[in-house]
Amino acid sequence: MTTATQTAAADSFSSGSALLMLMKLRTFIALFAVIIFFSIAAPNFLSTGNMILMTKHATQNAFLAIGMTFVIITGGIDLSVGSIVGLCGMIAGGLIMYGVVMPLGYTMYFNVIEVAIIVAIVGILIGAINGLLITRLNVAPFIATLGTLYVARGMALLYSDGQTLPNLTGREDLGNQGFSYLGSGTIFGLPVSVWILVVVALGAGYFARFVPLGRHIFAVGGNERAARMSGIRVNRVKMFVYMFSGFCAAIVGLVISSELMASHPATGTNLELNAIAAAVLGGTSMSGGRGTIGGTIIGAFVIGILSDGLVMMGVSSFWQMVIKGLVIIVAVVVDQAQRRLQQRVTLMQMAKAG
């Protein structure tokens, strides 16, 4: 009797571990599934040109999702990134077209590198405002970033009175040409934006593992009280993640306006939701404490390939939304199931060990 129950328990235990492994690899499985599906269903899907194009699309979302991942790991959320993309794009366009009007009727123009640095600083500053609202004034992250979402979008529209800033080629006499390089330049055949993503992603991955502040992100999200009691500067960690998220959004603003050679104030609308979806699909836990940069990037690519593939198949954009929604829901359901299963397996082990 006892031996029978023991072997039964052992069987269910080992099949539990196999299932657990499968669930842990779900993002990879999803990535391969979409690639295999579309390479059969959509003609031309596997061509180099299409691959590079899709990568470029997914890259924009991946930037935002990396920033979002850190924010979500601390247990917060950043809804303002889409608006930061729009505002930063407008500022980049404005700096190139009009420069900065100084007092005494004198206008200052910046070269492209300076423009990029200024725009990045603007993104970081908006992130810092989010961080200050959350840490100093105790506003819930959802509300604080919802507020900056509206403010930043409104400012982007005010900047040009809702008009598009076209034709950002710059002028030779001002030395601010070459803005298009970010969005359309290539290095070794790959778009510049993809290389930037590689650098940012490797940097973020390194940061999360080998820098104390990066490790502290996980501690703060897992148990803020315990982190504080252990001497971790919780507010500093939170400030950092929102500022980094703002920085990532600024990069996307630059890349998009450079690609189009124009700045439109509505750019980036709803991108924050795509970023959250990518992070969640990649295994980031909305309750904080868990998540990986690698998973998030795969998540961003799954979403990117899914939308591009559906377009290539000629699926209506209405159906695309339905499918995207379902994929996200399934991802979270599997995530929850995995956590429950994992807990059961651990408890079983403990019960056996006594």
Next chain:
Amino acid sequence: MSGIDEGDVILELKDITKAYSGIVALKNADLKLRRGAVNVLVGENGAGKSTMMRIIAGVERPTLGEIWLDGERIHLGSPADAVSHGIGIVFQELNLFGNLSVAENIFATREMTRGLRGIDHRAQVEKANEFLNRLEAGINAETLAEDLPIGQQQLVEIARAVSLDTRILIMDEPTSALSAAEVDILFRVISDLKARGVAIVYISHRLEELMRIGDYITVLKDGQITGHAMVKDIDTRWIVRSMIGSDAKDFAKQVDHEPGEEIFRAEDICLPRAQGGFAVDHVSIGVRKGEILGIYGLMGAGRSELFECIMGCHEHSTGSIYIDGHELKDRDTTRRIRNGLALIPEDRQREGLVQTMSIADNLTMASLGQFLRAGFHIDVAREVKAIKEAIRNLSIKARNPEFDVTSMSGGNQQKVVIGKALMTGPKILLMDEPSRGIDVGAKADVFLTMRRLAGEGLAILFSTSDLEEVMALSDRIAVMSNGRLVTVVDRRHATDEMIVSASAEGHKTKRMHA
């Protein structure tokens, strides 16, 4: 022990194990409940009695093991399952709806209805009064539950359980709020139920009650059954022996070394309470190098708050802290830790551990700064070496440091929290109830570690509400009561009576003022 295996068994728990994250509450426990008898269950707090009853009542599911009812294996997935099998329970903590009447409480979830015309309130009240009269409770079924005193609320709970017409009735400390007369009535009701063949499970800390009413007795200790007998064969001494066991408290042997000079002083620490008064009331205390100072006090004496003030967790606290004679001006926890203070918090789960992280990450999270190369890069090889060292020094049972910290037992989790604090290289270690919620073996390890650290010159301040512990471990004993430091005595001059009476001191004076 004749007749112990006889009797008409109605419910049997076979080899039940229940694990919560971090602790195994029941280990391979067997229990037989007999029809028409009072089955008594005793054990210390945390022995697993309530867990076992919650399993029988369907509130919790066992991790391993089987439940057999009347010779058939059953699964209790929810409290409703248990009720359908005729199992009723009177919980320790009251479970009444205060905003509903007594009758509505008694018939909650099985209201008497008249088809489409809804609930028949008059019939319910009538029926409820019938049950209440049997308990001679003198309660009107139409009063709101929250308007009743605690003792009568408990009677309502009992009336509800009785009205369920159960075959098995679990009573978890039913007499804790009852007067002697009410207890007598309850016992009469119990004998009545017994005569009708109901199996009663009776849990209580009052040993004389158990001797009076029990038929079979089962003793639990640390989640295991340590004794099983018929009540008529035993006496209270037998119960106490089985409850505590011979290896009850295993303290580290006293090592005699003279403490050095004073390394830490807290001067005039004050923490105002939101409701007025002080949670920590002008406390001044000093600790010497290599000394263990035990702070004894009851719940709410202000021990944890004092520690939190020392660590700089409370913005509104006042007073000054000196280490090696220098005052610490910085008020935030981070810099206090950097200056040589470390705290092992009382509530391991809420304040000590990050449950989502691995054992290794938990150990090093407070001290990552010491593994740095070039000012920002964590040297993983050095980190891993330090983790291995900590695991060995504290004899943490961790098969793989990369496993989740929640996969370990409570005692090992506590050692991880201690390891985390020690890795910051403290000069003064504050330990708030270091032995809470851990098993005997781990307790001995923790005490041994404290002794060793003190021998190495660390100053240790620990708090406890266990008299034996404070007497055995401390070099000096401080007693706190109601926020005030009542007395500090050398262990050699301390007696049990002295400390117990001092721990009530703060409340006495307060009552005099009021």
